[in-house]
Amino acid sequence: MPPDRSERTDAADPLGRAMLAHYHDEPGRLVYRDGTDVQDGNVAEFYFSSPESWEPATIEFLERLADHEPVLDVGCGAGKHLLWWAERGVDAVGVDASPNAVRTARERCESREILRKNGNATERGLEDVLVGDMFDLPIEPSTFGAVHTVGTQIGLGRSLAGIREVLTGFARVTDDAGVAVVDNYDPTRLDEEFFGYRPDPREGIAHRCFHLEFERETEDGKQRRDVGRTLQFLLCSPARLREATAGTPWEPCHVTRSDGTAHYKMMLKRE
Template sequence: MADEPREIGGRPDPLGRAMFDHQRGEPGSLVYRDGERTREGHVADYYFEPRSEWDDGTVGLLERLAAHGGPFLDVGCGAGQHALWFQHRGLAVTAVDVSPGTVRAASARGVADASTMDMFDLAFHPDRFRTLYALGTQIGLGRSLAGVGELLAEFARVTDENGLAAIHNYDPDTLEGDLLGYRSDPRKGIAHRSFHFEYEPPGSGGRVVGRTLQFLLFGPDRLADAAVGTPWTVADVYAGENTYVALLEKE
């Protein structure tokens, strides 16, 4: 179909295509791949989980963000499930994602303000938002502590003086199990992850292969290190199984 989202700046968009196809009731097969190893993409579980099945920690975090007030910015919105949570409460939320397909899926689900945008170059005026959240470990795409610091500075630019940011990542010091794409690092509280997505659309007989993604994994203490030189300080941490969400406030 001519209107199917396929590319990000000329590159294939397998994750976005998978979400868009699932949203329109024509799911294909998405996998994470690292060399010969693969893992199921779990599109329905990760991006379309019914709100009634969300755990108490997720709901509690969203309620805390809602209490801080908007406008809200959802960075890396995926299929828009968190943006819809705020929107259904009458709160002003803007959702952005670098993937055109995910934005199409979010819009189709009912997200009123969703745009394709690179989180490293947010096209908003300074102080536009009160609360920003990046849930999905995409902060790791900064690839180094210096790169993460630059991304945090961009988040600071678009939030006001009372801004709050929720940042999600894996903590290498508490990570259990076999995380596909994991790469160790000799530094304490630091690791890496590398993989790409592959998607087989329904009935196509072909594959959409994405570029290799490189993530920096770091614990809350190293996040605090990355925030040095920005207005942010780590105010609280929600520890989960393998991952955490840190709440950053402006000093």
């Protein structure tokens, strides 16, 4: 039976609701939708995976960022990286545009009793996890030594100029010795079977479009579907991402590719 109630607004927050429902062990299903194409959201795998399942390169980047603490995790989701840092005594703060993702991350930290007690957050006027927009970070200048943003969120800049704007914002909130880690998909290693793929005539450039839907049962027993806005990502090769750093204080210094995939991570340092 199809859901009899749907909500499609900027406040629908299907991804955040899916994270919170999963954490509370409540039923529901998250999907990515592009027209008639549907892909499972894999909430447990993407947002609640344990460090034992992470690639060695992921741990390496987290350790390198920890050397520059405090760390700002932009788009922190359910907080799996925040938990990794906190359990190792690393000063880290998360920010996410989803209120329900922030609530999930806070509850996970509180359940493990690892929220910071040392007063640094109070001195900076920050909480451990806060709601905020990547394009207008609610952070004071030069607050952090490192920025971490994965999940190809940098692509939400939608163009090289848009990515440059995001990177400039990251530079504002880091100190002069700051570092950052970002990621993306290299379209030179993709084909049109990639979910949400949109080609572009430019070498090393493509696009990706889809929206998220979360189906769940409400307290009155009815089915409800939360439908998010359409997300548009710029996919760019490492060479193109290097172009986007031009005119910013960032200099690419290290690229790591996931084994057998088009996914890569790039580490940046302040010039």
